Amino acid sequence: MSNDSSNNKGFGDLIHSMNEFFHERPMKGMLQSIDEFFTSSANPFGSFPVELTETDDHYIVTAELPGVKKDQIQLDVFPQYITISVSHQEIYSEENEQHQMIRRKQSMKKSSRTVPFPRAVNEKNVKAAYHDGLLTVEINKDSGKRIPIE
Numbered sequence: 001m002s003n004d005s006s007n008n009k010g011f012g013d014l015i016h017s018m019n020e021f022f023h024e025r026p027m028k029g030m031l032q033s034i035d036e037f038f039t040s041s042a043n044p045f046g047s048f049p050v051e052l053t054e055t056d057d058h059y060i061v062t063a064e065l066p067g068v069k070k071d072q073i074q075l076d077v078f079p080q081y082i083t084i085s086v087s088h089q090e091i092y093s094e095e096n097e098q099h100q101m102i103r104r105k106q107s108m109k110k111s112s113r114t115v116p117f118p119r120a121v122n123e124k125n126v127k128a129a130y131h132d133g134l135l136t137v138e139i140n141k142d143s144g145k146r147i148p149i150e
Contacts, residue, residue: 085112
């Protein structure tokens with residue numbers, strides 16, 4: 001009997017600890033920490049800051065990509081979201097004194113960010129520009145159709 005009550009006490013302690021965790025550290029703080037991890041240098045895959053702004057007619061997505069060449073960027077636009085991917089290929093080779101290759105190493109890194117739209121967009125009418133490390137994508141909102149009620 002005493003063994004059962006200690007098991008129940010352990011389970012109760014676990015529930016109490018979980019409740020304390022969620023009350024002391026709100027989910028927003030936890031999600032913010034996760035986002036900070038993905039934008040920090042601690043993340044081995046790297047990431048980049050992305051911002052979504054809205055006007056009456058369209059959404060504007062901007063991404064800071066310093067040092068990235070235009071041909072390294074890939075954009076995928078869908079009615080509900082946009083994905084910006086950046087790929088970086090590194091080739092490292094080491095030669096001996098006779099200029100013979102001793103070692104060759106190739107690595108490919110890819111990082112991407114997906115930004116959801118608050119409303120559906122018209123993915124067929126998109127403008128994108130890349131200048132001085134700043135990618136700007138302008139996506140028309142899907143206008144829909146307002147129906148008069150008779």
